[in-house]
Amino acid sequence: MLIQEIIKIKRDGGELSAKQVQEFVKGVTEDTTSEGQIAAMCMAIFFNKMKIAERTHLTTAMRDSGRVLQWADANLDGPIVDKHSTGGVGDVVSLMLAPMVAACGAYVPMISGRGLGHTGGTLDKLSAIPGFDTFPDPDKLKRIVKSAGGVIIGQTPDLAPADKRIYATRDITATVESIDLITASILSKKLAEGLDSLVMDVKVGNGAFMPTYEDSVALAKSIVEVANHAGCQTTALLTDMNQVLASSAGNAIEVREAVQYLRGENINPRLHAVNMALCEQLLINGKLAKDKADANAQLQSALDSGKAAEYFAKMVTEQGGPADFVDNYDNYLVKANVIKPVFSSNVGTLRAMDTRSVGVAVIGLGGGRRVATDEIDLSVGYDEILPLGTKVEKDTPLAVIHAKDEQSWQAAADALLNAVTIDEGTYEPTPEIYEVVE
Incomplete structure (x- = not known):
């Protein structure tokens, strides 16, 4: 069956069979399906969704596109x-x-x-x-x-x-x-x-x-x-x-x-x-x-x-x-040039954290990649980060920052201070585990 015909079925909201999904994935693996066709299929799936059977077909076909470990x-x-x-x-x-x-x-x-x-x-x-x-x-x-x-x-x-x-x-x-x-x-x-x-x-x-x-x-x-x-x-x-x-x-x-x-x-x-x-x-x-x-x-x-x-x-x-x-x-793990704490600028309770911004700040320190070819500085990041709900004063360290230089340390300090909420409000804790799906 032609790949474009398989794409057409999903484009029109139809359900793909195991054989059709396998044919599509085979073309992806063998490079006989073009990037444009892959893009068209992904967009068709994005808008029209897949039933559980189709998701399973796609998952197992992709699993079987290469080596499966045998024990x-x-x-x-x-x-x-x-x-x-x-x-x-x-x-x-x-x-x-x-x-x-x-x-x-x-x-x-x-x-x-x-x-x-x-x-x-x-x-x-x-x-x-x-x-x-x-x-x-x-x-x-x-x-x-x-x-x-x-x-x-x-x-x-x-x-x-x-x-x-x-x-x-x-x-x-x-x-x-x-x-x-x-x-x-x-x-x-x-x-x-x-x-x-x-x-x-x-x-x-x-x-x-x-x-x-x-x-x-x-x-x-x-x-x-x-x-x-x-x-x-x-x-x-x-x-x-x-x-x-x-x-x-x-x-x-x-x-x-x-x-x-x-x-x-x-x-x-x-x-x-x-x-x-x-x-x-x-x-x-x-x-x-x-x-x-x-x-x-x-x-x-x-x-x-x-x-x-x-x-x-x-x-x-x-x-x-x-x-x-x-x-x-400690004899083997690299250490940053600048290691020192950042202190709270407010008095109150550490009530919230923009966690995504903290992750982005680690990248800013050099601990992650902006582009795929970036070299990572393994030594940098945050340590001794205070948990939410902690009562803090203006001289309370919120974390210890590990940075390559003072300029990077300051940028990471500013990022952390901007990422946290410290005030006299009430802290509402969230559970570590919300639910189990079996």
């Missing part, structure tokens, strides 16, 4: 699981979640990305660890997963290659915001990992990717329905992004906080609540825990005993990082 020959004795976040500021969960669930008997072949827009990227954070290899060959990847319980890597060209081409076209045709296309893009890469179970962290709030709560719920439900239809048991949590999740925002700074968390030295309550909730779902879905209480007990034991930190250390070592990184992380 039968690895003889793993536990479930293969992963987590994906829609992105946030100070969202360093992946670095703790992978070793924690691995310490409880799961295997985590996590494919992550670089920073996107105002949100930080897990691969950028891991690049702060000297020698860390995010692109091991397939055989090495399997060996690391089996021996270390988990691996965190980047998307290779042979994993869901159709997604890369479709996304590039969406990016220049104003069709990024389609829930149908977002669902297929996220899940095609995740399902290519050969997972038994997945947990989605869908952010809500002013620092979230989705603009409204309703959009976040719709995306969570779409991902859960499509992933389960595709054979991967999936749950989604809607979590708060109305303030920075961790106490820090910035690549090396967040890695430091993640290691301190695993070592029991610095546990931010909000970060801990979100991380534990995601981990609990994976253990329950992976049949490693009978209920939330059982999962929580196992995870807390993995933290308290140091077992989770040991798993992280092994993953770092096997992916090329220093063998003593967890014990001596």
Whole structure:
């Protein structure tokens, strides 16, 4: 069937069959479908939407456009699981979640990305660890997963290659915001990992990717329905992004906080609540825990005993990082030239934070990319960020800024002061977890 005829069906509001979707994706992968045709299909989907069956067809066709990881020959004795976040500021969960669930008997072949827009990227954070290899060959990847319980890597060209081409076209045709296309893009890469179970962290709030709560719920439900239809048991949590999740925002700074968390030295309550909730779902879905209480007990034991930190250390070592990184992380993580606090200019309660602006300020410091070719300054960002609800005076430090020079520090200080609301009003807290979509 001609590609233009397939596009015509969706343009006119029709429902595409599995065969028609597969034919379209095959053309994308083999480069016989033009960029104009991809753009036309994306726009048709954007306006006419897809039914769940169509979304599943698109997701699985994109998944199958490249290599799908197979684990039968690895003889793993536990479930293969992963987590994906829609992105946030100070969202360093992946670095703790992978070793924690691995310490409880799961295997985590996590494919992550670089920073996107105002949100930080897990691969950028891991690049702060000297020698860390995010692109091991397939055989090495399997060996690391089996021996270390988990691996965190980047998307290779042979994993869901159709997604890369479709996304590039969406990016220049104003069709990024389609829930149908977002669902297929996220899940095609995740399902290519050969997972038994997945947990989605869908952010809500002013620092979230989705603009409204309703959009976040719709995306969570779409991902859960499509992933389960595709054979991967999936749950989604809607979590708060109305303030920075961790106490820090910035690549090396967040890695430091993640290691301190695993070592029991610095546990931010909000970060801990979100991380534990995601981990609990994976253990329950992976049949490693009978209920939330059982999962929580196992995870807390993995933290308290140091077992989770040991798993992280092994993953770092096997992916090329220093063998003593967890014990001596401060010897390896780069530090900025200027490190000093920014103080509150008001007296009152820290009532609100424009989280997106904080993420943009990290980019302004050099900790993210304005264009794809930008080199990232791994040392810069914010640390010791005060949580909302804190009572402050004019001499209370709101955060510690890590910058390359005084001019950059001042710009970051101004950005943070403009991003927060401090007055005598009442603080209305928001929950860490809004709801669970099963």
